[in-house]
Amino acid sequence: MEGLVYPKTTPRILFPTLNRRPSKFSIVRSVPASAMDAHRRNGVGFTPVRAQKAETKDGSATISSVMEDAETALKAKEWEVGMLINEVAASQGIKIRRRPPTGPPLHYVGPFQFRIQNEGNTPRNILEEIVWHKDVEVTQLKQRRPLSMLKNALDNAPPARDFIGALMAANQRTGLPALIAEVKKASPSRGILREDFDPVEIARSYEKGGAACLSILTDEKYFKGSFENLEAVRSAGVKCPLLCKEFIVDAWQIYYARTKGADAVLLIAAVLPDLDIRYMTKICKMLGLTALVEVHDEREMDRVLGIEGIELIGINNRNLETFEVDNSNTKKLLEGERGEIIRQKNIIVVGESGLFTPDDIAYVQEAGVKAVLVGESIVKQDDPGKGITGLFGKDISV
Ligand SMILES: O=P(O)(O)OC[C@@H](O)[C@@H](O)c1c[nH]c2ccccc12
DSSP states (O other), X not given: OOSOOOOSSOOGGGOGGGGOOGGGEEOOSOOOHHHHHXXXXXXXXXXXXXXXXXXXXXXXXXXXXXXXXXXXXXXXHHHHHHHHHHHHHHHTTOOOOSSOTTSSOTTOOSSOOOEEOOGGGSOSSHHHHHHHHHHHHHHHHHHHSOHHHHHHHHHHSOOOOOHHHHHHHHHHHHSSOEEEEEEOSEETTTEESOSSOOHHHHHHHHHHTTOSEEEEEOOSTTTOOOHHHHHHHXXXXXXXXXXXXXXXXXXXXXXXXXXXXXXXXXXXXXXXXXXXXXHHHHHHHHHTOEEEEEEOSHXXXXXXXXXXXXXXXXXXXXXXXXXXXXXXHXXXXXXXXXXXXXXXXXXXXXXXXXXXXXXXHHHHHHHTOSEEEEOHHHHTSSSXXXXXXXXXXXXXXX
């Protein structure tokens, strides 16, 4: 079970950019014939420098070349689907494009080994850059460990624990928003937050300081995190349930997170169209994982409130496109009818990012959150656990 079911045909009209003249492309290597066929069928007009198919003497293709062809055709399809996702997403007000609009980015090494000289293939902001990079990264990871190979690891993974239960229990125990404490070494907006970074030591300190759950960054390139960190914290015996903080663009990543011991995963509404969120939350349920669905504006909140089965919503006070932090975002998104629907549906809301002081915590609590997700202000402290006491203005571990 892999990927989403999208329409099988990719109407040509959706991809005007694909119909550019060959002069727009400078082909640096040969393109497999099947990719060419698949692409031509969909109206792509470029001419390969050399396009040849491995053939036996009697003219029939060899088995391995047929298999290679099938694989290449599948890749061609995947890229087209990726482009279609851009269209679907845009219709839902999502500004982030899942993939470069005219084809693979320059550094991509795949079936279309040609370069497209086109400035439209430059990401418009950091979130878009991260997502494009993630798409390539996941494609490569998936090739090495297809879903069928993850099955064993899934069976042997430590059991998923109740993330929401832990938040509710902490909220009831302290009367304050439950804390999801983030194990985060760096971020694109802040650079390195902590040089002497020992994820297990930080996790233990957070647990001692009264955190209900932990968030472990797994993105390597932009946040200097890793799946090894997630696995290490889980196998060190830390009791707090763990959120795998990753940019999920493919359902495969959810299975992978589970094999590494995650209890929850993040789904970002600024990146994922409704269909993805629906499908991915179902996969989470099937695996016993909690989905934390992150929104950062009214439109995203309304989209997510329209999806059945959402139990946990995070409101990010940091705009991931501009990095601007504004705590009043949490208040704004919980006012009026939206707040009503959230209460009726019994959805737990998490206030995310830019929280530094007891006043900040009181402000988002007043706005209606039952939990907060905090990284920078506590991870920077010599003793991150004591940092929690500073953040709440009291010891919340007792
Ligand atoms: O370090 P801060 O400002 O306390 O923020 C933590 C967390 O909210 C932030 O890291 C975050 C929120 N959503 C994300 C999505 C991806 C990566 C990171 C994030």
